[in-house]
Amino acid sequence: MTNTVLDMKADVEALDTGIDGRSELAGQLADCLADTMMLMIKTQGYHWNVVGPMFHALHKMTEEQYRDLFTAADDLAERVRALGHPAPTGVGELQRLSAVDDETEVPTAERMLERLIADHERIARRFREVAENAEAARDIATADLLTARITTHEKTVWMLKAMANG
Numbered sequence: 444m445t446n447t448v449l450d451m452k453a454d455v456e457a458l459d460t461g462i463d464g465r466s467e468l469a470g471q472l473a474d475c476l477a478d479t480m481m482l483m484i485k486t487q488g489y490h491w492n493v494v495g496p497m498f499h500a501l502h503k504m505t506e507e508q509y510r511d512l513f514t515a516a517d518d519l520a521e522r523v524r525a526l527g528h529p530a531p532t533g534v535g536e537l538q539r540l541s542a543v544d545d546e547t548e549v550p551t552a553e554r555m556l557e558r559l560i561a562d563h564e565r566i567a568r569r570f571r572e573v574a575e576n577a578e579a580a581r582d583i584a585t586a587d588l589l590t591a592r593i594t595t596h597e598k599t600v601w602m603l604k605a606m607a608n609g
Contacts (some may be wrong), residue, residue, distance in 0.1 A: 462526070462582040463579075463580040463581055464580045465526050465527060465528075465580075465582075466528065467576075468526060468573075468576060468580050468582060468585060469523050469527065471573045471576060472523050472526065472585060473523050473528070473530060473531050475519055475569065475573055475589065475592075476516060476519040476523060476530060476531065476537075477531055477536070477538075477540035478540075478541045478565075478569060479512055479515050479516045479566070480516050480537050480541070481543040481545070482512055482543050482562050482563070483509050483513055483516060485545075485546050485559075485562065486505050486508045486509040486559065487505070487509040488546055488549075489501070489505050489550075489555045490502060490505035492549045493505065493552050493555060494552065495552045496552075497552040497553075497556075497606070498552070501552055501606065504602065504603075504606070508599060511595065518588060519588070519592075522584070525584075526585075542565050542566070542569060543565070543566070544558075546558075553607065556606060557607070559599075559603050560603045563596045563599045563600045563603070564596075564600055567600070570589045570592055570593045570596065571589075571593055574589035574590055574593065577589065
């Protein structure tokens with residue numbers, strides 16, 4: 444994916460703390476931010492629209508998840524800024540950068556679970572790749588941030604799968 448952050452000159456002078464390839468890493472992190480924002484929007488939509496026997500459990504779970512994703516997005520955006528680059532701001536740009544598919548219908552509760560599982564797995568894989576790149580660039584702060592998010596996404600997959608199989 445072409446990243447607008449990569450096409451722009453850094454708008455602020457980041458601290459020179461020994462991070463290699465700061466611009467490329469900021470672009471990859473902006474992709475992670477876009478994934479987080481798009482998953483937050485999808486999860487909140489599911490929260491609003493879930494019906495059926497799983498209503499209460501899925502309604503509660505998705506509320507916890509979209510709130511967590513909102514906080515995570517802020518942390519990711521602030522890290523992009525700390526690397527000296529602007530964070531993506533428009534919905535169109537977020538959609539373009541994200542690997543999370545936009546929702547076009549209101550699926551069944553079972554289908555919501557399937558889609559959320561797939562999205563969290565996809566994001567965990569992408570975040571792992573960017574965390575490895577961050578480590579190679581000697582950016583342990585970004586690697587640490589992404590490692591914590593990977594842990595959350597993997598736990599979420601486990602919980603969603605347990606609910607889907609229940």
